[in-house]
Amino acid sequence: DRDREEIVTRQLEAVGLPPALFGDRRPHQLSGGQAQRVAIARALAAGPRVLIADEAVSALDVSAQATVLNLLRDLTEERGLAGLFISHDLGVVRAVSDEVAVLQLGRICERGPTEAVLAAPAHPYTAALLAAVPEPGRPLRDTGLLPADPPSPLAPPSGCRFRTRCPLADSRCATEEPRPREVAPGRTVACHRPLVGAAEA
Structure with a gap:
């Protein structure tokens, strides 16, 4: 009907696709970037206040990634x-996020302003992700991880979930799960x- 059209x-x-060209196309007639834009358009049609994008650009080439990321930023x-x-x-996280939360085996291990966290990570896991x-023009960096298989999220280690691969782990890490604490204004780490100055627990 007319309202739907x-x-x-x-x-x-709104997502930069001319309706005369794309209004009648089927999914197989769209490129990856075009399909992502249609998905964004569909999500926005309901007038949400929150937009959740899960790996929205992971299957796209660099050019299409940039287009979709710019679109998401502009629309929000x-x-x-x-x-x-x-x-x-x-x-991608740096390009679109004001704040970041780093998850490890389903738990937030660090959160804070994106630039601050990525410039000087407080959690060894965040530091390893950045090193990877x-x-x-630069050789691969050593992540510092201990040589061990990543633990299963279905059977995480006792205490700190990262301890089996963490070069800083000690006996406390095996018995006590770390709780989030503030290490700088607006930044918490579990x-x-x-890795950054914090009061002793």
């Missing part, structure tokens, strides 16, 4: 939306031995 037209225009700002962006790509990111 108006909604489709408005949403396609224009519409006053809160955005929750889930990604394993720290470069390849940089053009670690008995954080």
Whole structure:
């Protein structure tokens, strides 16, 4: 009906897809980036206050990633939306997030302003993730992880979930699960031995 056509037209225009060209296309007729934009348009059609994007650009090439990331940033700002962006790509996280929460086996191990966390991580797991990111023209860096298989999320280790791979782990880490504590204004870390200055527990 006409109302539906108006909604489709408005949403396609919002994500930069001309309705005359894309209004009647089927999924197999879209590129990866176009399909992601249609998915965003569909999510926004209900007028949400929060937009959750789970690995929204992981299957796209770099050019399409940039287009979709810019679109997400612009739409959340224009519409006053809160955005929750889930990604394993720290470069993507830096591009779209004001704040970051790093999860390890389902628990938040560190959170804070994105630039502060990525510039000087407080948790050894965050530091290892950053060390694992390849940089053009530089040899791969040592992550510092102990040589062990990652633990199963179905049967996590006692105490700190990261302790079996953490180079800083001690006996306390095996028996006591670390609780989040503030290590800097607006920054928390769940670690008995954080990498930035913190008061002793």
